[in-house]
Amino acid sequence: xxxxxxxxxxxxxxxxxxxxxxxxxxxxxxxxxxxxxxxxxxxxxxxxxxxxxxxxxxxxxxxxxxxxxxxxxxxxxxxxxxxxxxxxxxxxxxxxxxxxxxxxxxxxxxxxxxxxxxxxxxxxxxxxxxxxxxxxxxxxxxxxxxxxxxxxxxxxxxxxxxxxxxxxxxxxxxxxxxxxxxxxxxxxxxxxxxxxxxxxxxxxxxxxxxxxxxx
Numbered sequence: 357x358x359x360x361x362x363x364x365x366x367x368x369x370x371x372x373x374x375x376x377x378x379x380x381x382x383x384x385x386x387x388x389x390x391x392x393x394x395x396x397x398x399x400x401x402x403x404x405x406x407x408x409x410x411x412x413x414x415x416x417x418x419x420x421x422x423x424x425x426x427x428x429x430x431x432x433x434x435x436x437x438x439x440x441x442x443x444x445x446x447x448x449x450x451x452x453x454x455x456x457x458x459x460x461x462x463x464x465x466x467x468x469x470x471x472x473x474x475x476x477x478x479x480x481x482x483x484x485x486x487x488x489x490x491x492x493x494x495x496x497x498x499x500x501x502x503x504x505x506x507x508x509x510x511x512x513x514x515x516x517x518x519x520x521x522x523x524x525x526x527x528x529x530x531x532x533x534x535x536x537x538x539x540x541x542x543x544x545x546x547x548x549x550x551x552x553x554x555x556x557x558x559x560x561x562x563x564x565x566x567x568x569x570x571x
Contacts, residue, residue, distance in 0.1 A: 396425035538569030
């Protein structure tokens with residue numbers, strides 16, 4: 357009787373190649389930037405004069421950036437000349453997009469609130485209440501979505517005396533919920549386009565301070 361033996365050949369794959377392939381297949385962490393015009397007015401294009409600080413930060417950290425930002429909005433104030441939303445109105449985005457990291461930037465607009473479609477002065481007590489309510493819900497949604505980290509900052513240009521009143525309120529509310537507060541300096545006028553919104557130098561200034569605060 358003739359017995360035919362079938363040889364099974366296996367191709368050895370170097371371990372390093374497998375690990376490299378697995379790393380390449382792992383998607384980059386996704387970061388959601390929540391904010392006002394300090395986020396909404398700027399883009400994610402390398403080399404653009406309008407490239408946002410958030411774009412630089414995402415690139416440096418190896419993250420895929422997503423925006424949830426509206427001009428003029430805040431914790432207290434509705435955006436788009438009182439026809440838009442507060443940050444709290446946009447919280448469902450956290451549950452929908454399920455980011456890995458969240459960065460909340462704002463507060464500059466919250467010295468005023470919308471009443472009957474018009475801007476009127478707001479009190480610090482009103483801001484404290486709504487900031488606390490917002491962070492309560494953000495914490496709930498972030499936890500449910502499996503968010504790894506939440507950072508909070510308040511980019512600020514112009515009206516510096518008001519900034520000294522508003523920023524501590526946001527900082528205290530954020531820290532009370534276990535979020536990381538990132539301190540940023542007030543933006544000099546020559547780092548803005550109009551005294552309020554950062555230019556290219558202003559975006560790089562915020563970038564450097566945010567990255568330092570994340571390290």
